[in-house]
Amino acid sequence: MSWKTKPSSTLQIPRRAEPYVCASVAERWEREIVAKYHVRKGALMPILHEIQHEHRCIPYQAMVEIARFLGISPAEVLDCATFYEEFSLEPRGRCTIGICQSIACEACDHKPLLDHCRRTLGIEPGETTADGSFTLLAMECLGSCDTAPVALFNETLHEKLDVPTVDRLIAQARQAPAGGHHH
Amino acid sequence: MRLTEPVLTKRIPGCVPGVNDGGTAARTTVSFEQYKATGGYASLAKALDMEPAKVIELVKEAVVRGRGGAGFPAGLKWSFLPQDDGAGHRYLCINCDEAEPGTFKDRLLCDFDPHLILEGIAIACHACKLDTAYFFIRGEYHHQAKVMEKAIQEAYAGGVFGKGGLLRRAGAISVDCFLHRSAGAYICGEETGLLEAIEGKRGWPRVKPPFPAVKGLFGRPTIINNVETLAAVVPIVEKGVAWWKGIGVESSLGGMPSYGTKLMGVSGHVNRPGVFEAPLGVKLSTLVNDYCGGMRKGKRFKGAIAGGVSMGVLGTDQFDAAMDFDIGRACNVLGLGTACPTIFDEDTDMVMVARNIARFFKNESCGQCTPCREGSGWIYKLLCRIEQGQATTADLDLLLELGMSMGLTPGTTICGLADGNNWAIRTIVGKFRGEFEKRVKPKFVPVHVSAH
Numbered sequence: 001m002s003w004k005t006k007p008s009s010t011l012q013i014p015r016r017a018e019p020y021v022c023a024s025v026a027e028r029w030e031r032e033i034v035a036k037y038h039v040r041k042g043a044l045m046p047i048l049h050e051i052q053h054e055h056r057c058i059p060y061q062a063m064v065e066i067a068r069f070l071g072i073s074p075a076e077v078l079d080c081a082t083f084y085e086e087f088s089l090e091p092r093g094r095c096t097i098g099i100c101q102s103i104a105c106e107a108c109d110h111k112p113l114l115d116h117c118r119r120t121l122g123i124e125p126g127e128t129t130a131d132g133s134f135t136l137l138a139m140e141c142l143g144s145c146d147t148a149p150v151a152l153f154n155e156t157l158h159e160k161l162d163v164p165t166v167d168r169l170i171a172q173a174r175q176a177p178a179g180g181h182h183h
Numbered sequence: 184m185r186l187t188e189p190v191l192t193k194r195i196p197g198c199v200p201g202v203n204d205g206g207t208a209a210r211t212t213v214s215f216e217q218y219k220a221t222g223g224y225a226s227l228a229k230a231l232d233m234e235p236a237k238v239i240e241l242v243k244e245a246v247v248r249g250r251g252g253a254g255f256p257a258g259l260k261w262s263f264l265p266q267d268d269g270a271g272h273r274y275l276c277i278n279c280d281e282a283e284p285g286t287f288k289d290r291l292l293c294d295f296d297p298h299l300i301l302e303g304i305a306i307a308c309h310a311c312k313l314d315t316a317y318f319f320i321r322g323e324y325h326h327q328a329k330v331m332e333k334a335i336q337e338a339y340a341g342g343v344f345g346k347g348g349l350l351r352r353a354g355a356i357s358v359d360c361f362l363h364r365s366a367g368a369y370i371c372g373e374e375t376g377l378l379e380a381i382e383g384k385r386g387w388p389r390v391k392p393p394f395p396a397v398k399g400l401f402g403r404p405t406i407i408n409n410v411e412t413l414a415a416v417v418p419i420v421e422k423g424v425a426w427w428k429g430i431g432v433e434s435s436l437g438g439m440p441s442y443g444t445k446l447m448g449v450s451g452h453v454n455r456p457g458v459f460e461a462p463l464g465v466k467l468s469t470l471v472n473d474y475c476g477g478m479r480k481g482k483r484f485k486g487a488i489a490g491g492v493s494m495g496v497l498g499t500d501q502f503d504a505a506m507d508f509d510i511g512r513a514c515n516v517l518g519l520g521t522a523c524p525t526i527f528d529e530d531t532d533m534v535m536v537a538r539n540i541a542r543f544f545k546n547e548s549c550g551q552c553t554p555c556r557e558g559s560g561w562i563y564k565l566l567c568r569i570e571q572g573q574a575t576t577a578d579l580d581l582l583l584e585l586g587m588s589m590g591l592t593p594g595t596t597i598c599g600l601a602d603g604n605n606w607a608i609r610t611i612v613g614k615f616r617g618e619f620e621k622r623v624k625p626k627f628v629p630v631h632v633s634a635h
């Protein structure tokens with residue numbers, strides 16, 4: 001929940017011709033998501049999840065289109081998108097590595113894992129490699145403290161980690177075909 | 184103290200050592216069919232034979248105290264709901280945010296026995312006349328979200344949820360159950376932050392009153408309960424109040440009792456960390472020595488986080504603390520919390536522990552209240568300085584003053600996150616003061632003494 005200053009005055013919104021919320025997407029969202037909430041805006045988080053999952057970020061143009069779809073203001077979408085750590089305005093790498101840094105993991109030596117990622121990828125937590133392949137995050141408790149230290153590689157949790165295993169996982173992620181990481 | 188048979192974990196091997204062994208490798212996700220074949224959904228059928236008010240009465244008599252952290256009795260909470268005015272929806276929100284560092288107990292039920300949770304949800308909806316349930320799960324629980332989504336679909340297909348009434352009973356309320364994934368914000372575990380998140384907003388806790396029972400999700404009456412609280416209702420309906428009260432302990436301090444079994448997730452420097460099911464009142468030392476195979480590498484116990492970092496720490500002399508709802512007053516911590524202790528051995532640097540926890544609260548403060556937003560960052564900076572040996576005794580005093588100034592208890596914030604920060608810092612510094620003093624340079628603040 002960090003406080004991010006929004007570049008409202010200088011922001012140039014990149015546009016693409018193809019809409020993010022095309023007719024078929026809108027129709028599916030209506031049926032699968034909006035139907036679950038008695039007030040339309042409730043659909044916002046599931047929709048942001050879907051966009052983040054697909055594009056590895058929440059593009060500004062998508063926010064404007066989502067706002068129109070839900071009948072709310074783009075500012076409300078931005079407000080939600082910037083509050084939650086899992087949503088990001090900058091594109092995340094094809095593989096996001098989230099090392100748990102909370103107390104059970106630090107007590108069980110998470111530090112060598114984080115340092116190894118730093119060195120191998122050449123980035124600090126919060127950064128993405130220049131080629132867009134990796135994002136490194138230091139995360140708070142992942143709810144798996146009994147198997148500390150742990151880390152998420154995209155959506156898969158890896159437990160009882162050590163440096164050789166992290167190394168192997170990074171090598172595997174390097175070889176994974178682009179886009180194939182989510183499944 | 185040990186259960187003679189597992190209750191919440193009867194379908195999950197390895198949670199009561201010596202009783203349902205089998206090792207964690209033997210665990211599998213229980214399907215709808217397997218759940219029904221082992222007595223599942225029989226409690227729901229039994230509850231549906233009872234008047235809703237009678238079910239609330241039962242839960243009240245059993246004194247089921249909330250398993251999400253605050254220990255508020257569920258039956259009492261349920262009775263705060265206004266009469267059904269027929270004017271709109273009434274909601275149940277199931278709190279599976281589980282982001283409190285050290286806590287991983289609800290995950291066990293999601294992973295392996297999702298229908299136990301769903302049966303508890305259905306019973307609560309019948310008792311409180313609620314028509315829509317949102318299962319609110321933290322974003323990082325990717326696997327668990329998939330398991331729960333599948334179980335919900337099975338429950339719809341099996342006639343539990345959906346049109347036509349619970350279990351397709353004529354006259355029973357029809358309930359919809361939806362999964363809502365959060366997206367990485369500890370504050371959404373706070374019950375009104377959670378409501379905001381479902382409404383599609385940033386998870387800023389609300390000022391109370393109005394309480395959610397009166398004006399909750401989308402402005403309608405809402406009950407919020409922890410996953411384990413709802414799961415506990417299932418065996419109570421099955422076996423009755425007297426049986427439930429036979430497990431656990433009365434209060435030794437004249438307070439509310441701690442009945443029943445509890446999931447306790449032990450992490451840190453023990454030989455076999457994991458989630459166990461134990462009667463409330465079990466000693467921490469019993470958990471460590473009998474359930475977890477003792478301290479790792481034969482080291483000595485130094486301290487423990489009581490039940491999630493918000494509760495503060497137990498000192499070296501509190502190894503025999505009884506894990507029940509009296510622990511707050513008995514051991515000078517905030518409370519039992521989630522009953523998931525993190526154990527530290529003699530080599531642990533308590534300044535590191537304090538700094539780690541301070542960083543957590545700095546990162547997770549939602550920023551609404553100045554004492555919490557500013558104070559949490561300030562506390563973290565002070566602790567970094569102390570850890571690096573660059574602080575003075577005056578900083579130590581400042582640290583305590585800052586800690587004590589924030590929270591619902593001093594009345595300076597909207598929610599309890601700041602109290603967690605307050606208690607964590609205060610108890611670590613208080614119980615391990617010597618360690619902090621060794622790390623700071625003496626600096627005395629001049630005191631002016633006047634004649635009158």
Ligand SMILES: Cc1cc2nc3c(=O)[nH]c(=O)nc-3n(C[C@H](O)[C@H](O)[C@H](O)COP(=O)(O)O)c2cc1C
Pocket residue numbers: 248249250251252253254255257278279280281282283369370371372373374375407408409410412413598599600
């Ligand atoms: C900062 C904060 C975080 C919380 N996180 C959780 C959580 O992750 N899970 C939970 O069940 N309760 C959490 N709670 C407690 C809830 O506000 C609420 O009391 C609880 O969900 C009620 O359920 P129960 O009565 O069944 O325990 C949190 C409270 C605060 C102040």
Ligand code: SF4
Pocket residue numbers: 370387388547548549550551552553555556596597598599600601
């Ligand atoms: S106490 Fe902290 S987390 Fe809670 S509402 Fe205030 S700023 Fe937000």
Ligand code: FES
Pocket residue numbers: 100101102103104105106140141142143144145148150284285286
């Ligand atoms: S502290 Fe790392 S998973 Fe809980």
